[in-house]
Amino acid sequence: MKGGKEKLFWPPAVTVDAVIFTIQENDLKVLLIKRTNEPFKGYPALPGGFLVKNEPSKNAIKRVLKDKAGVKGVYTEQLYTFDNLNRDPRGHILTVSYFALVRPSTLKIKSNEREHPQLYSVKKLPRLAFDHKQIIEYALGRLRAKLEYTNIIYSLLPLEFTMPQLQKTYEIILGKKLDKRNFIKKFLSLGIVKQTSKKLSGPRRRPAQLYRFISQKPVELKKFF
Amino acid sequence: MKGGKEKLFWPPAVTVDAVIFTIQENDLKVLLIKRTNEPFKGYPALPGGFLVKNEPSKNAIKRVLKDKAGVKGVYTEQLYTFDNLNRDPRGHILTVSYFALVRPSTLKIKSNEREHPQLYSVKKLPRLAFDHKQIIEYALGRLRAKLEYTNIIYSLLPLEFTMPQLQKTYEIILGKKLDKRNFIKKFLSLGIVKQTSKKLSGPRRRPAQLYRFISQKPVELKKFF
């Protein structure tokens, strides 16, 4: 411990942090709340907190998702465990990070004067508390990777959606434009979506065919994009 | 806590566990030690242990690798954090698991009357302590996946190796035969190995060209196998 402050927690305290992604205004957003206590008081941070007695991290995350985002049963996946000594000035605090994907329509942020929960674009994040920016970057990398070999995008889309919506969602997350014809061709060839009999009408434009995912469970594919 | 025993650890105790892979006798092996204490006394288990004061998990794993396998500087990667309440009968014990890849030539297992450290084939594991079998399965999945888009296999091979050795190593880990010509063609096209001027002679057969990895650092490739 060459010259460092004596750390306070022994054994290490255990927390969870949730990277809650959603799509809003054609942008990938993450839910952050303002810290009401030191350290990093006033800085935005990932929703999370200490495990309560006999609570596994998976449950703690469920609790956070319910309390802060008003959702349950959404796609959730453990990301990585961060436990550098210098990540929290209070001492040795280990955090098990998770990411979750939430449909914008089901996300229910309880507004809260003190914590000011808000969605932030991942493209322009402010300075964050702790190592939370690093955690978000890690989550984003994982999300992008998984888009390419799983069907998890279903959890960001409405039950019924159009091909242009689907493609747009991919483009937003991957950060690049895709070719319309190649996209549709490949996606349909995967056999994981089916047409519905409905169409979605919009103002002053041709209505689009609606599709739905055959399964709303995560599935690994051989290949993808 | 419907009817469960009261759990003892609060906050949860934090341990690390190491899945140490190596290749031996044309087989993928993992290092296990016999437990000398309850619970699961006498059962083989992953080497690991509790964090000491102010020790991040990464350091704890380094320590385990040094003490149990006699190696340092080997390829190591965090896997997943397991913290189900029922994984340890003593109570809430969280483990951060890691996997490591060790060249058979550098592995130095200190024999130990009590712990009997031994390499076990991943294909025929005995009953293990805790959830350690699950951890090994998880590590194996990760290793297989990473073989397909990284160069980490370098850390299981000698500095200089032949194409048949390289291919054999892939086959052992992936558990399937590969085509010799296609394998060499693809591998050379990646540009991550170079020929040396040496050949490896064996008894009663044609000597094989020796290659070496251009870089002994982990690199992500676009595609692979």
Place this chain on the structure above:
DNA sequence: CCAAAAGTGTTGTGTTTACACCCATGT
């Protein structure tokens, strides 16, 4: 009738797979 977005195929290029014979050596 016009603006806006939906929908639709073909062609060229590169990648992947399948496959069989000769070679160099030590014994």
Place this chain on the structure above:
DNA sequence: ACATGGGTGTAAACACAACACTTTTGG
């Protein structure tokens, strides 16, 4: 001389990337 494993190329199938015009609707 022979047994053993090392080394080499080609062709067919498939996957991927590039590309532009027509259709349907609402206003």
